[in-house]
Amino acid sequence: MLRQVSSRTRCIALICGKCSKKVGGGFGQKGKTALAKMLNEANGGKKGRKAQLLAIETKCLKLCPKGAVVTIGASHPGTWLLIQPGTPLDEVREQMGFGARTRKDDQI
Numbered sequence: 001m002l003r004q005v006s007s008r009t010r011c012i013a014l015i016c017g018k019c020s021k022k023v024g025g026g027f028g029q030k031g032k033t034a035l036a037k038m039l040n041e042a043n044g045g046k047k048g049r050k051a052q053l054l055a056i057e058t059k060c061l062k063l064c065p066k067g068a069v070v071t072i073g074a075s076h077p078g079t080w081l082l083i084q085p086g087t088p089l090d091e092v093r094e095q096m097g098f099g100a101r102t103r104k105d106d107q108i
Contacts, residue, residue: 005049006049007049007050008046008049008050008051008052009049009051009052009053009054010052010053010098011052011053011054011073011074011075011096011097011098012053012054012055012056012073012074012075013036013039013053013054013055013056013071013072013073013074013096014056014058014061014071014072014073014074015035015036015039015055015056015057015058015069015070015071016057016058016059016060016061016063016069016070016071017036017057017058017059017060018059018060018061018064019060019061019063019064019065019068019069019070020034020035020036020057020069023067023068023069023085025085026069026085026086027085027086027087027089031085031086034057035055035069035071035083035092036055036056036057037055038089039053039055039089039092039093040053040054040055042089042093052098053093053096053098061080063080063082065082067084067085068082068083068084068085069082069083069085070082071083071092071096073096073097073098075096075097076097081095081096083095
């Protein structure tokens with residue numbers, strides 16, 4: 001028997017854990033926060049199926065760029081993104097197809 005569970009998630013991002021460790025965080029205000037953590041914290045405290053943007057850190061995705069983190073947006077699996085450390089949060093969200101954060105995102 002299959003059951004369905006409702007979710008508020010509009011975008012899922014798969015983030016290479018090995019790349020994230022290699023760049024030593026590299027995101028956030030101080031440049032020490034991992035990309036997955038930064039994206040999940042931008043959800044206004046919502047986690048799991050209640051989050052609009054769900055960032056999941058995976059094992060190695062076997063691309064291994066120098067000085068970047070590999071990210072796959074579930075809505076566009078044919079396009080893999082190489083995100084440089086220090087890239088602003090709004091730019092990352094826009095490139096993943098989620099768009100810049102708005103006040104309306106906080107209300108949902």
